[in-house]
Amino acid sequence: MPVFKAPLQGILGLAVLCALHAPALAADADAGAKIAAQGGAQGAAACVSCHGSQGEGGANFPPLAGQPAGYLQRQLEAMAANQRKSPIMGPLAKALTASEKADVAAYYARLALPVKPKQGALPTAKSSDGAWLVERGRWADGIPACAKCHGPGGAGVGQDFPAIGHLSASYMQSQVDAWKNQSRDAGPLGLMGAIAQKLTAKDIEDAAAYYQQLHSGSH
Ligand code: HEC
Ligand code: HEC
Incomplete structure (x- = not known):
């Protein structure tokens, strides 16, 4: 039985991971670009009007460019379900269909993140x-x-x-x-x-x- 268990758990884990990330993989980033620029088919406003033409964000709007698709999609789902409460984004996220959420998340994930992975020095006594x-x-x-x-x-x-x-x-x-x-x-x-x-x-x-x-x- 123990011989059997470990690989089985591994396979189950993999299946769960695939299930979690499958929507983002199947998404159509080009369709997402259109939603960002023109809005969704169910009346969601164009994302660019607040998040900037390249997802760079603004004074009151967070940047979206280069964030992981899985993260962005989950935020849209949470905002639509009111689990992340936002008076502005809530109605907008509700007006996006599930596949529109995945598409627009894939589009923003494709854009360049303004920061690169950069290892900071390990802090010393003088560090901030x-x-x-x-x-x-x-x-x-x-x-x-x-x-x-x-x-x-x-x-x-x-x-x-x-x-x-x-x-x-x-x-x-x-x-x-x-x-x-x-x-x-x-x-x-x-x-x-x-x-x-x-x-x-x-x-x-x-x-x-x-x-x-x-x-x-x-x-
Ligand atoms: C009217 C302005 C406005 C429009 C249009 C808009 N957003 Fe937002 N968005 C916001 C604001 C404000 C927030 C920050 C909400 C908060 O404080 O949590 C936000 C947050 C987000 C977040 C969470 C970002 C993070 O880092 O967690 C995502 C994802 C997002 N918006 C996607 C979209 C998409 C996709 C569209 C287009 C369909 C869109 N937004 C259109 C104002 C807007
Ligand atoms: C144990 C892991 C972990 C550590 C350590 C951690 N975070 Fe996070 N953080 C997360 C996760 C996971 C999320 C995404 C949450 C979600 O999906 O809503 C997140 C999200 C965030 C966000 C929201 C980003 C957005 O776009 O809305 C901010 C801001 C943040 N973290 C700041 C910090 C800061 C500052 C520190 C260090 C003091 C820190 N985190 C340490 C796991 C961590």
Whole structure:
């Protein structure tokens, strides 16, 4: 029996993973480009009017370009189901069909992410608080390094961990607030929802400032 069990679990795990990511793989990014530019068939507004012509985002709108398709699709589903509450995006996400969500997610995932994976130096005594938090974490408070999940330079990992190395401090703070007041779903395994409870406003400013410095090359 034990001989049988391990490979079986492996196969089951693979099947679950494939099932989770299959919609993103079957998606039509070209159809997604049309939705981004012109809106959806059921009346969803054109994404470009808020998220920018290349998904670069704006002062009040997060960037979408280069985020993992699986992540983007899951956010659209969560916003449509009101598990991630957004007065602006909620009705829009509801107006996208399941395949439109997958298509538009595939389109944005195809665009270039403005930050590249970039390994920061391991912090020393002289390093900033942001460097410590991002590269080492703050274990006294049970906070793992952001880099552990969001990758080197905060450029994202796989389909579940979005890039954060290019996000504004104000957008990051708005999301941390949303997790704190339970208006955003805690995400895969509840990982980010739990960490957000422990992050202060200074942590977010420090992390955003560190990422900016890292990617501007002056670090
Ligand atoms: C009227 C402005 C507006 C339009 C049009 C719009 N969005 Fe948004 N979008 C927003 C705002 C505001 C947020 C941030 C919501 C929040 O605070 O959680 C957002 C967030 C998102 C997110 C979550 C991003 C992240 O990093 O988690 C996705 C995905 C998204 N929008 C996709 C789309 C798509 C696809 C379209 C086109 C069908 C679209 N949006 C059209 C305003 C807009
Ligand atoms: C244990 C893994 C893990 C660690 C460590 C982690 N995150 Fe996350 N984070 C996630 C996951 C998973 C998501 C996606 C949540 C979802 O799907 O809604 C996420 C999402 C985010 C988002 C939302 C991005 C968007 O586009 O809306 C921000 C901001 C964020 N994390 C900041 C941080 C910061 C800052 C740190 C370090 C202090 C950190 N994270 C550490 C797992 C982690």
